[in-house]
Amino acid sequence: MTRFLGARGVAAVGALLLSLVGGSTDALSQVHMVLPVAQNFDLRSQGLVAATPSASVIVLVPAPRLTLPSARPASAAPVTVAPVTVSSSLPLSALVDANGLGELDEEASCLATAVYFESKGEPLEGQLAVAQVVMNRAASGRYPSTLCGVVKQRAQFSFVRNGAFPSLDPNCDGWRKARAIARIAQKHMVATVPTDVLWYHANYVVPRWRQALVKVEQIGQHIFYRA
Structure with a gap:
């Protein structure tokens, strides 16, 4: 990753990931972020996740909690019975x-x-x-x-x-x-x-x-x- 981002870039990404991981653990879903890394880059040294033997690593970042508005119970509309009207179109x-x-x-x-x-x-x-x-x-x-x-x-x-x-x-x-x-x-x-x-x-x-x-x-x- 140093090759792609430089030392400062890696540090910035690490700080960003730490702030994201430190978010709410009660997430509704997880976002998959795929980062290209160098073979000799060990994410454990940054306190994030274990490195994988592949050329990329999947970092699971908890997504922010989504607060959905609670559904309000539909109010019962008053029932109105219309008077029966005979249509003048009838014979x-x-x-x-x-x-x-x-x-x-x-x-x-x-x-x-x-x-x-x-x-x-x-x-x-x-x-x-x-x-x-x-x-x-x-x-x-x-x-x-x-x-x-x-x-x-x-x-x-x-x-x-x-x-x-x-x-x-x-x-x-x-x-x-x-x-x-x-x-x-x-x-x-x-x-x-x-x-x-x-x-x-x-x-x-x-x-x-x-x-x-x-x-x-x-x-x-x-x-x-x-x-």
């Missing part, structure tokens, strides 16, 4: 099946009643359009501002008698669909007629008031209009 028939159960509040019940008596024999799209007209009227400023007020307004819906609704079978399939349609309309889950459509009539009648309006479309037996 209308699937939305009706998913929304047909449960009680309705007064406003939704008035809307469902209008759907039932005005369009219970119509396609689901036509029933939804009827519900949308009732909602459009309530939001228009031209009619009562509540759904029940719109449905019960005098001389607007022929099934209403003196502000009262006729009786119906609450267990029939038509009422189940009407309840579902009312919920779907109130949640705006499916686009139906535009918000400015405020009138409709059956295609087997020809009311005079239609002449002042613009026909938008016909769904089933109902023709829908805007001003």
Whole structure:
């Protein structure tokens, strides 16, 4: 080693190795350092390790202790159960099946009643359009501002008698669909007629008031209009 490093170099390496060996004995691993040495260099004379008969010696230097951060126990995140929301990408028939159960509040019940008596024999799209007209009227400023007020307004819906609704079978399939349609309309889950459509009539009648309006479309037996 003297040939490679010189006397001072050897002394410096020896001091370095001594300082390393004097480190912590509780090492996590050991580093293998291979030093070329002369045949006549005896590491025992330096107080390090026994010399080997080969042209190199392996000095085992304890590596410094590695302190790893202790893993913190994962804190339990609060479990939040999201409310079930029916996707509006589903077909209308699937939305009706998913929304047909449960009680309705007064406003939704008035809307469902209008759907039932005005369009219970119509396609689901036509029933939804009827519900949308009732909602459009309530939001228009031209009619009562509540759904029940719109449905019960005098001389607007022929099934209403003196502000009262006729009786119906609450267990029939038509009422189940009407309840579902009312919920779907109130949640705006499916686009139906535009918000400015405020009138409709059956295609087997020809009311005079239609002449002042613009026909938008016909769904089933109902023709829908805007001003």
